[in-house]
Amino acid sequence: MHCPDCGALMNHHADKPVAKSDVPEIEVIVLIYCCPNCGKVEAEVEPEVRG
Amino acid sequence: MRPLSIPVILGTTRKGRMSAPAAQFVYGQLQKRDGITTELIDIARLNLPVDDAGEAIKDPRFSASMERSDAVVIVTPEYNHSFPGLLKHVLDSCLKEYIHKAAGIVGVSAGPYAGARVIENLLPVLRELGLVCIFWDVNFGPAQKAFDASGQLIDPSYIRRTDQFLDELVWMAKILRYGRETIPVK
Numbered sequence: 001m002h003c004p005d006c007g008a009l010m011n012h013h014a015d016k017p018v019a020k021s022d023v024p025e026i027e028v029i030v031l032i033y034c035c036p037n038c039g040k041v042e043a044e045v046e047p048e049v050r051g
Numbered sequence: 052m053r054p055l056s057i058p059v060i061l062g063t064t065r066k067g068r069m070s071a072p073a074a075q076f077v078y079g080q081l082q083k084r085d086g087i088t089t090e091l092i093d094i095a096r097l098n099l100p101v102d103d104a105g106e107a108i109k110d111p112r113f114s115a116s117m118e119r120s121d122a123v124v125i126v127t128p129e130y131n132h133s134f135p136g137l138l139k140h141v142l143d144s145c146l147k148e149y150i151h152k153a154a155g156i157v158g159v160s161a162g163p164y165a166g167a168r169v170i171e172n173l174l175p176v177l178r179e180l181g182l183v184c185i186f187w188d189v190n191f192g193p194a195q196k197a198f199d200a201s202g203q204l205i206d207p208s209y210i211r212r213t214d215q216f217l218d219e220l221v222w223m224a225k226i227l228r229y230g231r232e233t234i235p236v237k
Binding site for chain 2: 015016035036039043
């Protein structure tokens with residue numbers, strides 16, 4: 001992913017499981033990125049939904 | 052190097068809150084440090100809705116502050132051994148903004164345990180939000196012996212304790228910024 005603010009290549013630094021409803025078995029993985037140039041944080045949801 | 056951003060969150064809306072002078076004091080100590088930008092975020096001023104929860108009620112200004120941050124200081128009172136529900140409500144409104152960032156907790160209590168119990172109860176919440184908690188805390192208690200009626204610090208020992216706490220928080224903030232920006236997870 002490229003930084004939407006400055007265009008630098010962002011570093012993929014974390015994956016986070018997130019419950020998307022009150023049903024705890026249904027969760028998605030959110031991929032977290034950080035820009036080495038300006039520090040901006042971005043996230044995208046991994047396409048595969050676990051549940 | 053960009054300055055580190057370390058906001059201070061005042062985590063209660065209760066009238067007459069003794070956490071307010073504690074938050075103001077920590078905020079003032081941060082302002083004295085070079086290479087750091089800070090702001091005081093009073094959750095009473097966020098006015099988040101209470102008919103929903105989580106990222107659905109994200110406040111754009113709070114979200115932007117958390118995204119800019121490299122670390123956060125959370126000043127929380129101890130109510131019935133735990134943290135205010137509205138503090139949790141505010142914290143739950145963000146996620147990606149927190150991950151791999153440092154957190155330090157300041158506990159405030161009128162009793163002799165000085166917020167020790169609320170800090171223990173808040174730690175697993177912050178961990179689940181992706182924050183990395185330091186092992187220094189500041190415990191203001193009994194709060195009425197730390198601050199006078201006008202909110203001025205009357206126990207100077209809190210200056211040294213807070214400086215040690217902030218030294219550790221700044222160190223962790225620098226390490227985690229380096230990690231976020233340069234070390235891939237896989």
